[in-house]
Amino acid sequence: MSGEQGWNGRDSLDDVLIEQVALGNASAFEVLARRHLRRALAIAQGVVGNPSDADEIAQEAFMRVWENAGRWTPGRARFTTWLHRIVLNLSLDRCRKPQWLPFDTVGEVADDQAPDAPEVIARKERGVAVANALQAIPPRQRAAVTLFYFEGLAGKAAAEALGISVAAFEQLLLRARRAIKAELLARGLDPKEGLL
Amino acid sequence: MTNQEFQNLLEIYGADLSRWPAASRDAAAGWLTSHPQARHDLEREDRIDRLLADAAPIIDGERVLRLAHDLAEDVDGMVPGGWSIGDAIRSWNPQGALYLGLFVLGCAANSILRLLTTQTPLEAWLATNLSMALGG
Numbered sequence: 001m002s003g004e005q006g007w008n009g010r011d012s013l014d015d016v017l018i019e020q021v022a023l024g025n026a027s028a029f030e031v032l033a034r035r036h037l038r039r040a041l042a043i044a045q046g047v048v049g050n051p052s053d054a055d056e057i058a059q060e061a062f063m064r065v066w067e068n069a070g071r072w073t074p075g076r077a078r079f080t081t082w083l084h085r086i087v088l089n090l091s092l093d094r095c096r097k098p099q100w101l102p103f104d105t106v107g108e109v110a111d112d113q114a115p116d117a118p119e120v121i122a123r124k125e126r127g128v129a130v131a132n133a134l135q136a137i138p139p140r141q142r143a144a145v146t147l148f149y150f151e152g153l154a155g156k157a158a159a160e161a162l163g164i165s166v167a168a169f170e171q172l173l174l175r176a177r178r179a180i181k182a183e184l185l186a187r188g189l190d191p192k193e194g195l196l
Numbered sequence: 197m198t199n200q201e202f203q204n205l206l207e208i209y210g211a212d213l214s215r216w217p218a219a220s221r222d223a224a225a226g227w228l229t230s231h232p233q234a235r236h237d238l239e240r241e242d243r244i245d246r247l248l249a250d251a252a253p254i255i256d257g258e259r260v261l262r263l264a265h266d267l268a269e270d271v272d273g274m275v276p277g278g279w280s281i282g283d284a285i286r287s288w289n290p291q292g293a294l295y296l297g298l299f300v301l302g303c304a305a306n307s308i309l310r311l312l313t314t315q316t317p318l319e320a321w322l323a324t325n326l327s328m329a330l331g332g
Contacts, residue, residue, distance in 0.1 A: 024276055026268050026271050026272045026273075027268070029268060029271055030265070030267065030268035033263070033267050033268065034261070034264045037264050038255050041253075041259070041260065042252070042253050045253040045255070051253075051259075058263060059267060059270075062267050063267070063270070063271075066271050066276050067276060069276050070276060123250075126250075127250060127251065130248065130250070131251060134251060145248065148209075148215075149245070149248045149249070149252070150248070150249075150251075150252035150253065151252075155209070166217075170208045173208050174204075174208050177207055177208070177210075178207070180247075180248070181244065184247075
């Protein structure tokens with residue numbers, strides 16, 4: 001995936017759809033939602049950590065798109081940048097709420113009754129370590145990881161969605177990646193060795 | 197490219213050079229060719245990349261379709277657009293409007309009484325009862 005992506009047909013279609021949404025076309029809105037909901041859900045879930053919160057956030061984000069579609073200027077910016085920024089802001093707001101429960105409980109390695117092969121157990125253990133590390137890092141770092149590593153956005157697009165410079169985005173990624181490595185080491189999983 | 201620059205970009209963007217900033221890719225590929233140790237570092241970071249890929253949320257297609265359908269139902273019949281006074285008036289609850297009207301009427305009556313008398317009935321009542329309670 002390249003770092004720089006030009007304006008393309010997908011963006012043009014989004015512009016046409018959003019113009020229809022601004023006129024109150026619910027069918028166009030449903031098409032727009034189907035095109036972008038998966039990623040909106042993935043971003044929200046990557047940041048807040050649980051599916052039910054992610055569903056609420058994605059729905060709220062699309063309702064804001066519906067309400068503000070008339071203010072959208074086609075061709076000025078990508079629709080996805082706007083949508084991702086709404087989703088990220090709602091997700092980060094959710095993380096700030098005192099009653100927010102970060103992640104679904106991560107299952108312990110020994111939960112399964114079935115006798116697993118050592119490699120399956122080791123894989124689960126690594127999964128738990130990564131999940132714990134993601135839970136422990138600040139939400140903005142988690143957002144950076146979600147956009148770049150999980151969703152495959154280019155660094156520039158991810159930085160725009162977060163509303164920060166590319167240099168600041170790189171720092172978020174760097175700190176997140178180091179924190180994940182430290183968590184793996186704390187669990188006796190040295191990334192320098194063949195842990196996969 | 198220096199080793200420090202290579203290591204820094206590797207730690208930020210991971211082992212897939214196609215995901216690095218375009219301006220650094222060729223230099224990084226050249227560095228890899230001329231420094232065997234860099235290949236080892238790349239493999240180390242590739243392990244982290246794969247761990248992260250495994251941790252990505254999986255979004256079920258049915259979930260997406262269900263939510264898209266729910267959203268379309270939610271907006272069906274709604275007029276998009278921001279808040280306006282017209283919308284606010286249309287969405288007012290009649291009971292709330294009645295209470296607001298009574299409040300405005302009360303304020304107007306109080307103002308008229310103030311103009312006509314030196315003390316409103318409420319002030320007179322407060323003056324009597326408070327002075328009694330305080331032993332006046």
